[in-house]
Amino acid sequence: xxxxxxxxxxxxxxxxxxxxxxxxVLHGGLTRHRMYLVEGSPGAGKTTLAMQFLLEGVRRxxxxxxxxxxxxxxxLQAAAKSHGWTLDGVQVLEILASEESLLPDARSRMFHPxxxxxxxxxxAVLTEADRVKPARLVVDSLSExxxxxxxxxxxxxxxLAIKQHFAxxxxxxxxxxxxxxxxxxxxxxxxxxxxxxxxxxPTDYGTVRQRLRVSKMRGHAFREGYHDFAIRRGGLQVFxxxxxAEHGTSYARxxxxxxxxPLDALLGGGLAVGTSTLxxxxxxxxxxxxxxxxxxxxxxxxxxxxLFVFDELVGTFLERAAGLGMELEPLIQAGRLSxxxxxxxxxxxxxFSHIVRQAVDRDKARLVVIDSLTGYxxxxxxxxxxxxxxxxxLSYLGQQGxxxxxxxxxxxxxxxxxxxxxxxxxxxxTVVLLRYFEAFGGLRQAISVIKKRTGWHERTIRxxxxxxxxxHIGDPIVEFQGVLxxxxxxxxxxxxxxxxxxxxxxxx
Numbered sequence: 341x342x343x344x345x346x347x348x349x350x351x352x353x354x355x356x357x358x359x360x361x362x363x364x365v366l367h368g369g370l371t372r373h374r375m376y377l378v379e380g381s382p383g384a385g386k387t388t389l390a391m392q393f394l395l396e397g398v399r400r401x402x403x404x405x406x407x408x409x410x411x412x413x414x415x416l417q418a419a420a421k422s423h424g425w426t427l428d429g430v431q432v433l434e435i436l437a438s439e440e441s442l443l444p445d446a447r448s449r450m451f452h453p454x455x456x457x458x459x460x461x462x463x464a465v466l467t468e469a470d471r472v473k474p475a476r477l478v479v480d481s482l483s484e485x486x487x488x489x490x491x492x493x494x495x496x497x498x499x500l501a502i503k504q505h506f507a508x509x510x511x512x513x514x515x516x517x518x519x520x521x522x523x524x525x526x527x528x529x530x531x532x533x534x535x536x537x538x539x540x541x542p543t544d545y546g547t548v549r550q551r552l553r554v555s556k557m558r559g560h561a562f563r564e565g566y567h568d569f570a571i572r573r574g575g576l577q578v579f580x581x582x583x584x585a586e587h588g589t590s591y592a593r594x595x596x597x598x599x600x601x602p603l604d605a606l607l608g609g610g611l612a613v614g615t616s617t618l619x620x621x622x623x624x625x626x627x628x629x630x631x632x633x634x635x636x637x638x639x640x641x642x643x644x645x646x647l648f649v650f651d652e653l654v655g656t657f658l659e660r661a662a663g664l665g666m667e668l669e670p671l672i673q674a675g676r677l678s679x680x681x682x683x684x685x686x687x688x689x690x691x692f693s694h695i696v697r698q699a700v701d702r703d704k705a706r707l708v709v710i711d712s713l714t715g716y717x718x719x720x721x722x723x724x725x726x727x728x729x730x731x732x733x734l735s736y737l738g739q740q741g742x743x744x745x746x747x748x749x750x751x752x753x754x755x756x757x758x759x760x761x762x763x764x765x766x767x768x769x770t771v772v773l774l775r776y777f778e779a780f781g782g783l784r785q786a787i788s789v790i791k792k793r794t795g796w797h798e799r800t801i802r803x804x805x806x807x808x809x810x811x812h813i814g815d816p817i818v819e820f821q822g823v824l825x826x827x828x829x830x831x832x833x834x835x836x837x838x839x840x841x842x843x844x845x846x847x848x
Contacts, residue, residue, distance in 0.1 A: 355476075355512050358396025359389065361578025361694075362536075365554060365563045370534065372512055374558075375503045377528050379517040380538030385550065385571045386516045387411070389538070390478040391420060391427075392575045393514055397476040398429035405431045405474035407465050409484035423575050431472045435461060435484075458488040462498050466505050477506065480516040482528070500531060533558050539566075546685030552578065568690025579690035582697070584735030591741030596707065599637040602813035603630070606787065606802060611770060612794040613706075616734045616744040618764055621774030623749055625785055626806060628652070629664060630772070631709045631745040633811060636666050638707040638743075639676035645707040646678045646699040648692075650715020654681045665810040678703060684715050689729045692716065696733060700740050708737060712747035713764060731767055769793040774804065777828040779820065786823050787813065 354369035363369050370376060380386050394404040406427075408416060413432050420427050462485075469477065479485075482499070489495035499515070506513060515528065529535060534557040541549045551566045569578040595610040604610045611617055611634075619627045635645040649657055657679065661668050671677040678699065682692070699705040710716060717726050737744045748764060765771050771791040777784055787804040789797040800816035801823050817823060819832030 356396055356400075357389075358392040358399075359576050359578055361567070361569065361580050362389075362552075362576070364580045365552075365567055365578065366557070367561050367563065370512060371558075371560050373507075373510055374533035375506070375513045375515065375531065376534045376536065377515050377517060377532040378536045378538065379519050381540055382518050384538035384540040385569070385576050386518070386538055387416075387419065387480055388423070388571060389536075389576055390480060390514050390516055391416075391423075391425065394430050394476055394478055395425060395427075402475035403431070403472055404429065404476045405433065405469060405472045405478070407433045407435065407468075407477070407479045409435045409461075409479075410481050423573055425575075431468075431474070433465065433468045435464060458485065458494065458498050461485070461488060462501060465502065469506070469509075469511075473509070474511055477511050477513045478516065479513070482515050482517040496528070496531070499528060503531060529556065532556070534560070538569075549688055551688075551690070568688040570688070570691060577691075579688070579694040581690065582693040582729075582732045582736055584732050584739060587736050588739045589741065596634065596743050597637060598630075598633050599640075600633060600811060600813065602802065603633070603787075603811075606789055606798045606800070606813065607770070607772075608789075608792065608795045608797040611743055613743055614738045614741045615769035615794055616738065616746065616767070617770040617772060618746045618748060618768040619772045619774065620748040620750055620765075622776055625774035625776060626804060626811070627747045627749070627774060628657075628711050629660075629806065629811060630774075631711060631747060632661050632666060632668075634743075634745060635677060635707060635709055636661075636668065636671065639671040639674075642676070643706040644676055644678070644704050645709070646680070646696075646703065646705040647709040647711065648680050648682050648696070649711050650682050650684055651712055652681075654679055663808070664806060665808075678705070682715065689725070693729065693733055697736070700737065700742055705742065707743045707745070709745045710747065712749055714749050727764070727767065730764065734767060765791065770797075773824065775824055777820065777823045779828065779830070786817060788824060790824075 353372045354366075355372045356369045357363055357366070378386050378389060390406070394406060397404040406416070411419075413434055416432060417427055465479070479502075485498060486495050489498065503513070515532070517528070535555045537553045537555050539551050539553070541551075543549055549568070550570060551568045553566050554562045554564070563580055563583070565581050567578055567581050569576050571577075591614060594613045596613055597604050597610040619630055621627050632647070635647055638645040647657075658668055668677055668679070672679060680695070696708060699708060713730070716730075734744060746764065746768060769792065770789065773788050773790050775786045775788075777786055785804045786801050788801045789799075798816075802816055803814035805812050805814070819830060820828040821831055822828045
């Protein structure tokens with residue numbers, strides 16, 4: 341028995357595609373009893389999408405039919421098996437060349453597309469469909485129809501005949517097109533109720549980038565723009581473009597503390613819930629360590645924290661934290677702290693937004709650490725879009741009441757030539773700067789807060805150092821000037837002499 345499909349507030353009944361992310365893009369699914377075009381280059385995932393669409397129908401108890409003009413039943417079954425599926429419940433009609441089709445007792449539903457007229461091929465599809473009476477129909481692919489047609493007019497008329505045949509037969513149809521005739525073939529756009537484009541783009545290094553776009557959908561709202569997706573075992577995983585404005589919620593205004601009193605004092609008591617903080621500095625200044633302090637403190641308070649590590653192995657991360665007295669593994673085992681290593685060569689920006697959302701929506705993370713933006717930037721297909729993606733992520737996290745810590749490494753180590761690979765300071769609410777400086781033949785570290793939108797903060801520069809006993813933040817540095825510029829100048833002796841002279845004059 342067929343199950344009911346979702347409805348959009350009194351609007352048309354919708355058909356689930358079987359792909360959660362695509363249904364999200366479509367605001368619930370496809371309008372029932374319409375014809376849709378799914379197009380894309382070979383290997384973009386069109387047949388996989390079509391299989392998921394039909395298997396969702398089988399799961400709902402609907403009769404489903406797959407017309408294949410380019411792949412055999414054996415090939416389709418092998419493709420389904422690679423995803424852990426079976427095509428049981430799907431009626432497959434092959435219209436392919438075979439030795440059996442040349443014999444007198446050949447099956448009546450086997451045809452050779454190069455030896456029969458387009459009209460006869462169309463008749464075979466309609467005859468079998470009348471027998472099966474499918475609620476969901478897939479025709480893969482239209483390029484075979486196009487080859488059989490003498491001209492564009494005849495091709496369009498035959499596709500229109502199929503559409504009209506099913507117009508009153510309670511059937512939702514997907515037509516697959518591999519765009520072998522180029523980007524300018526748009527004959528079916530006016531016939532189709534909706535069009536979904538699948539795109540597969542190579543990158544200079546790493547995996548290909550795959551994304552989809554709904555370019556047309558009559559009488560039905562959908563999420564516009566490009567949406568990243570991946571083809572994994574189990575089918576297409578679509579990662580809808582994150583729109584922060586759709587995820588607003590209310591939360592208590594609180595202060596997030598690190599557990600280190602000098603650090604909290606430097607930040608005016610701590611970080612505000614729902615704000616974002618950028619920790620920037622040269623390599624090795626302790627940026628990741630400071631972020632880990634906040635993650636540990638959050639987990640120890642009974643809340644969940646999520647760390648996404650781009651630039652370091654998980655084992656190395658845990659070992660380094662343990663060397664500073666932070667035992668994270670018990671918190672991980674308790675489910676309070678999640679630590680995920682991210683490979684930027686295998687990740688799309690849409691998928692990263694998706695896993696961040698999962699950490700918040702599913703795992704209830706109240707603090708998120710992205711370490712680092714440099715690694716995240718390498719995951720982007722185009723650097724000019726990084727700020728837009730990052731803005732949406734930070735806005736989403738802020739509206740969910742999640743405190744976010746971002747790590748960004750500066751180019752260079754010491755000196756006045758320190759540069760940022762990305763200016764993200766304007767996107768965040770708080771900016772913490774770590775710097776090296778030379779003093780008395782040794783290398784030291786300094787920490788300061790140069791920006792905080794929510795509340796006051798110290799404007800001093802404090803010394804920071806790490807040892808086996810943990811993290812130590814010292815008193816304000818008053819004997820040097822030019823520390824943040826990377827060119828410190830010792831003024832302690834001058835200050836002491838000046839103060840001493842003042843005292844003598846006051847006493848005289």
